[in-house]
Amino acid sequence: MTSGIIGTGALGSAIARQLASGGxxxxxxxxxxxxxxxxxxxxGRAVVVAADNRxxxxxxxxxxxALRFTVLKSVIDEIGDSLAxxxxxxxxxxxxxxxxGKVSRVLPDGQSSGEIVAGWLPPGAxxxxxxxxxxxxxxxxxxxxxxxxxxxxxxxxxxxAGEEVERLIRVxxxxxxxxxxxxxxxxxEVGGDLHDLIVGPAAARSLLSRR
Numbered sequence: 001m002t003s004g005i006i007g008t009g010a011l012g013s014a015i016a017r018q019l020a021s022g023g024x025x026x027x028x029x030x031x032x033x034x035x036x037x038x039x040x041x042x043x044g045r046a047v048v049v050a051a052d053n054r055x056x057x058x059x060x061x062x063x064x065x066a067l068r069f070t071v072l073k074s075v076i077d078e079i080g081d082s083l084a085x086x087x088x089x090x091x092x093x094x095x096x097x098x099x100x101g102k103v104s105r106v107l108p109d110g111q112s113s114g115e116i117v118a119g120w121l122p123p124g125a126x127x128x129x130x131x132x133x134x135x136x137x138x139x140x141x142x143x144x145x146x147x148x149x150x151x152x153x154x155x156x157x158x159x160x161a162g163e164e165v166e167r168l169i170r171v172x173x174x175x176x177x178x179x180x181x182x183x184x185x186x187x188x189e190v191g192g193d194l195h196d197l198i199v200g201p202a203a204a205r206s207l208l209s210r211r
Contacts, residue, residue: 002027003168004056004063006075008035010136011091012066015172018143020045022171029056053079062087062164064131069094069106069113076120084124087164090117091132093190105191114155114185126161129185130154130169133195142198143173151177151204153194155185177204 001024005016008030016026020043029050030036040047050056053075057063063083067075069092076083094107094116107116114129121127133153134142142150152174156162162178169176179187179194187194199207 001025001167002060004029004050004058004060005066006030006053006056006063006079007066008032008039009066009068011132011139012064013039014136014140015064015066015091015131016047017043018140018172019168020047022173024168024171027056027058027060029053054082057082057086060086062089062168064089064091064168066091066131068092068096070096072117073120076117080122080125083122085126087126087128087158087161088121089128089130089161089165089168090114091130092117093132095190110186112183112186113189114182118157118182126156126158126164127182128154128156128158128161128165129182129188130156130165131172133188133197135196138196138198145173148200149173149175150198151175151201153177153179153188153197153204155179155182155188157181175201175204177201177208179208 004027006029025046027048027050028036036049040049094113096106097103152169154165166176
């Protein structure tokens with residue numbers, strides 16, 4: 001199947017490599033066209049560098065917006081009229097880095113990125129918060145574990161989005177675990193209890209049953 005990925009930074013590139021290795025056809029778009037082309041060349045599989053962000057959605061059931069939280073809204077505004085019916089997968093953490101490398105949270109405590117992104121999306125877009133629970137290097141090193149796969153947690157209010165994101169999580173070499181609706185997505189973010197947590201399915205079920 002085909003998915004779009006907008007953003008080819010560290011996490012977007014890691015997601016693209018793992019999905020491609022699992023057989024997904026990808027349409028890549030990035031503000032850094034050179035980065036997208038280099039990534040496509042490295043993957044060397046059925047990867048297309050799209051002409052622009054809107055073109056990355058062509059023929060794709062789902063699109064992963066692997067973007068910094070601070071630019072996410074502008075991209076959603078740009079392609080919003082093409083998102084109806086699409087599964088929109090957002091891994092972004094609500095963080096910003098200043099000129100000195102200091103990282104800070106851009107949302108008030110208690111407010112999750114999922115709740116904010118849901119308000120930015122147009123009617124008909126189907127949101128799932130996923131793929132942002134692990135940093136890029138941990139994501140790649142933890143995929144396709146054997147004999148017990150690592151779990152990737154996700155949150156959504158939409159059952160169809162849940163089915164599609166579970167398929168993508170498995171393609172990427174993980175076992176999916178739904179934590180609840182979008183209001184729970186803060187648990188997936190940096191500082192959340194499920195962020196950068198590498199566990200198998202049994203441990204994941206135990207963790208989720210306690211909440």
